[in-house]
Amino acid sequence: MGEIVYNKTKDMKKIFVFFLFNIPFLISAQNYQNICSSGITFYKDKDSFLKAFRRDSILLPGNNDSIFISYTTIRDSTPNLFVCRDTTNGGVLGRKIYKEHNGWVYFFNKKNDTIKLNTLAVLNESWKYCKLPNTCYLEAKVTGIINDSVLGLTDQVKVISFQAKDAGNNNISDIFNQKQIKLSQHYGLSEIYDIYWTPYDTIHYTLAGKTTPQLGVQPFTWQDVYNFDVGDEFHYDGYYHYNDQGPYWHSIKKILAKTVYGNNDSVVYQIEFCEKKWFSMPPPSIQVTYDTVYEKYNFIQLSNDLTMQRLPDEFVSTWELSPRYGRQISSFHNRPVQTYDDFAYMYYHDTHCYSDPFEGGQNVHYYSPELGLTGFSHTEGPVPWINNQEFLVYYKKGTETWGTPVSTDCNSLVDIPQIPFQGKPVVKIIPNPIETQGTIIVENCFPGDQLKFDLFDYLGRKIVNFQITSGFSNFSRENFPSGLYLYTVTTDDGFPIGRGKVVIK
Secondary structure (H helix, E strand, O other): OOOOOOOOOOHHHHHHOOOOOOOOOOOOOOHHHHHHOOOOOEEEOOEEEEEEOOOOOOEEEOOEEEEEEEEOEEEOOOOOOOOEEEEEEEOOOOEEEEEOOOOOOEEOOOOOOOOEEEOOOOOOOOEEEEEEEOOOOOEEEOOOOOOEEOOOOEEEEEEEEEEEEEEOOEEEOOOOOOOOOEEEEEOOOEEEEEEHOOOOOEEEEEEEEEOOEEEEOOOOHHHOOOOOOOOEEEEEEEEEOOOOOOOOEEEEEEEEEEEEEOOOOOEEEEEEEEEEEEEEEOEEEEEEEEEEEEEEEEHHHHOOOHHOOOOOOOOEEOOOEEEEEEEEEOOOOOOOOOEEEEEEEEEOOOOOOEOOOOOOOOOEEEOOOOOEEEEEEEEEEOOOOEEEEEEEEEEEOEEEEEEEEOOOOHHHOOOOOOOOOOOEHHHHOOOEEEOOEEEEEEEEEOOOEEEEEEHHHOOEEEEEEEOOEEEEEEOOOOOOOEEEEEEEEEEEEOOOEEEEEEEEE
């Protein structure tokens, strides 16, 4: 259970989210058909909000054709609030994609109408992309084959332009006229309009990342979120209002020590924490907090929390609520953010569907790699009656800084002398070897934790276990045979404090 040094690159160009792999064309024979690659494909809109396609399953109807099924999303059915949400369709490329062996690919919009893409079309070749009202249709035509940049890599790209036509093949007016999509030879669609809304709206997306092959935006994990270094500093601004009354505060966290256990299975941070809180309600007052605290993250347990694995708008029904998942890039100094609102949609039995909560409440969390929980916002009621939020307003990581600090340091914020640094936990047994009785010494233990001492023989069999406290605890030899033994000390919630060997004479 010893300490493991966790080496993290400081080069922000190599951060897992925006890593652009300088790789050759690993998929040399894609021929413009790498649309439904395994893994996740991310697209971004003009505001850097992400949408995605994930190939969850494949059906093989025969003739070397394939049907790819993606995850379901919860989406606006109309622009109005408090109406039934669509929970059956998929992300930016739709719920289902039918790929024929002859190069044709079929998508399906919100009305389940077919949208056709001829991936093998040559220059100036045209076809009916999708139908329009009154027997009209939208024509697609390959108007160019160019060398284009796809996430920093040069690839051959087909430019496909649109023109609306009537039943007599005459040009007519339409919002898609002269709009274009792009089809990359090796990386699939590099520009696309949201299939769900086609041809009713022109919501444009560009390719932001693929996990197969890896390039551009990549998913991140809880290990990425809670990956701090000694010296990192985070400043927060928050308030809690009930009917416009309540305190507001500034707080600072500075990482003093970091201990990693196992293969990055868990991590414990020792943190200098200070907070200054102002109360406006009579009588006005100020409350300050200054302490050394510990934050513990068990990534094995956190693996059961799928928040980081959810994709934009992924539909998950929990009891009579459905959360909203979203991803955005460039929110914190070119860092991505995963948002999670666990009170986004409510199931109404009278309409048998999900729609917005009646009182418009929300409970939104914001996570970002190496920054932890960067924000939290909770509201209840239409006024709102309750408004509680806290956001990261400044951070310092090595030479990288962002935002405006709430104060120069904890001492200036709360005007209290510095708390001495405790150091990492240390466990010792003296004397060692033991003849009749030994003393277990635990230094720098986590405040308030109950500790457990386990003794094992050299074959790994547990001999005895009992509760101990920080400081000094006596240990009797009892009737144990002479030999070499192993011991571990853990907190009551399973975090390892230390381990070692003890000899009983």
